[in-house]
Amino acid sequence: MLSWSDSALTLVQRLQKDLIVSCQAPAESPMHHPAVIAAMAQAAINQGAVGVRLDTPTHVQAVRRQIDAPIIGLWKQQIPGFDVYITPQFVQAQAIAQAGADIIAIDATLRDRPDGETVASLIARIHHELGKPVMADVDTLEAAIAAAQAGADIVGTTLYGYTAATQHQTPPGFELLTQMISAIDVPIICEGGIASPQMARQAMDFGAYAVVVGTAITGVDLQVKAYKTAIQIGVNAGQVLAEVLAKKAVAEGDRADSLRYRFALFETEDQSYRRYINAKLDQFSESCAEVEPFFTAAARQTQKPLEILLLDEQQTILGGLIGSTSCWNWLLIDFLWVHEAHRYQGYGRQLIELAEQEAKKRGCVFARLGTFSFQARGFYEKLGYQVVAQWDDYPPGQTQYWLKKPLS
Numbered sequence: 001m002l003s004w005s006d007s008a009l010t011l012v013q014r015l016q017k018d019l020i021v022s023c024q025a026p027a028e029s030p031m032h033h034p035a036v037i038a039a040m041a042q043a044a045i046n047q048g049a050v051g052v053r054l055d056t057p058t059h060v061q062a063v064r065r066q067i068d069a070p071i072i073g074l075w076k077q078q079i080p081g082f083d084v085y086i087t088p089q090f091v092q093a094q095a096i097a098q099a100g101a102d103i104i105a106i107d108a109t110l111r112d113r114p115d116g117e118t119v120a121s122l123i124a125r126i127h128h129e130l131g132k133p134v135m136a137d138v139d140t141l142e143a144a145i146a147a148a149q150a151g152a153d154i155v156g157t158t159l160y161g162y163t164a165a166t167q168h169q170t171p172p173g174f175e176l177l178t179q180m181i182s183a184i185d186v187p188i189i190c191e192g193g194i195a196s197p198q199m200a201r202q203a204m205d206f207g208a209y210a211v212v213v214g215t216a217i218t219g220v221d222l223q224v225k226a227y228k229t230a231i232q233i234g235v236n237a238g239q240v241l242a243e244v245l246a247k248k249a250v251a252e253g254d255r256a257d258s259l260r261y262r263f264a265l266f267e268t269e270d271q272s273y274r275r276y277i278n279a280k281l282d283q284f285s286e287s288c289a290e291v292e293p294f295f296t297a298a299a300r301q302t303q304k305p306l307e308i309l310l311l312d313e314q315q316t317i318l319g320g321l322i323g324s325t326s327c328w329n330w331l332l333i334d335f336l337w338v339h340e341a342h343r344y345q346g347y348g349r350q351l352i353e354l355a356e357q358e359a360k361k362r363g364c365v366f367a368r369l370g371t372f373s374f375q376a377r378g379f380y381e382k383l384g385y386q387v388v389a390q391w392d393d394y395p396p397g398q399t400q401y402w403l404k405k406p407l408s
């Protein structure tokens with residue numbers, strides 16, 4: 001009789017040198033329905049995909065009823081206080097296995113995990129208690145090596161570009177893929193950001209064991225949005241032009257080539273001109289090779305709000321810090337306020353320190369903020385911030401200061 005690890009091997013071998021289709025949809029989309037996911041999975045298998053990758057037990061169950069091909073199952077769950085979200089705990093792995101998945105995908109990044117579990121202990125439990133092979137989704141080479149040592153049956157580049165450690169990278173992670181292939185002896189699947197058949201071919205040429213493609217094949221919502229945005233920039237350009245021509249010019253003249261130009265002063269609530277000029281400048285920045293990865297839409301989408309409130313027992317807001325962590329590893333503090341009855345008790349300091357701690361967890365290396373001469377420059381300086389610029393007479397009679405602090 002075959003042991004479970006022999007049958008796991010046979011199962012993994014069914015994926016070799018071929019295409020796996022990820023059939024997932026955003027929770028708020030009408031596509032996020034078991035019947036729709038099952039139809040997508042069936043269509044993928046009918047066209048020759050060797051396996052599918054699915055989120056949630058309900059979807060795994062619906063697809064299992066229809067297809068025999070290997071299912072890589074996962075369950076995305078946000079656990080408060082933790083960033084790992086792909087099957088973060090054993091309970092989700094168990095539910096996914098019971099729903100009929102053949103391989104369980106887990107987050108195997110080096111980030112903190114709930115339940116005092118480690119990647120190694122989770123893999124061991126999935127192997128021994130559920131009898132299923134594990135696909136370890138990673139972001140870095142270190143995580144890949146650790147996952148392989150922990151007994152992962154497959155390692156995937158899935159989380160490259162999606163974690164603080166890799167937020168400046170844009171999938172597909174071909175470089176990571178090749179590093180993983182030379183460093184570890186476990187099948188490596190290239191997953192994430194494969195946007196065309198040519199890219200899938202490229203991943204195979206780099207030595208991937210198999211390729212998982214999601215959005216480019218089944219991501220109706222994201223694809224429509226991307227097409228729409230691209231078209232919209234053009235449409236806005238047309239609108240901008242029409243409206244510029246219709247506006248009263250504040251200056252006009254003749255160019256050397258005898259074409260007329262005009263400058264139109266806009267006073268409008270409409271944000272489309274602002275967005276248009278912004279998008280054009282971003283296009284320029286993306287075209288500068290040395291900074292291109294920092295300006296891609298995917299990189300900029302990694303900017304995350306960071307908001308901390310100080311509340312009393314009745315949940316009344318006594319203070320707060322509002323900011324964000326930028327995609328370029330900076331903590332940006334926009335506002336800090338503490339109710340006047342509660343000042344000078346260390347709450348402001350705590351808000352800043354908590355924000356810095358969280359920002360460091362997200363990989364930030366600097367913090368920046370602005371303050372006015374009538375506000376709290378001394379307070380920030382005591383916390384290690386240094387003035388790097390100032391605007392005098394802004395507002396009249398006052399000065400605005402910009403301060404910076406290294407977070408290391």
Ligand SMILES: CC(=O)N[C@H](C=O)[C@@H](O)[C@H](O)[C@H](O)COP(=O)(O)O
Nearest residue numbers: 022158162192193194213214215216
């Ligand atoms: C990062 C993350 O949460 N990835 C998820 C993992 O299951 C899915 O949302 C992706 O669609 C899947 O990895 C396939 O990638 P792409 O859709 O780029 O082909």
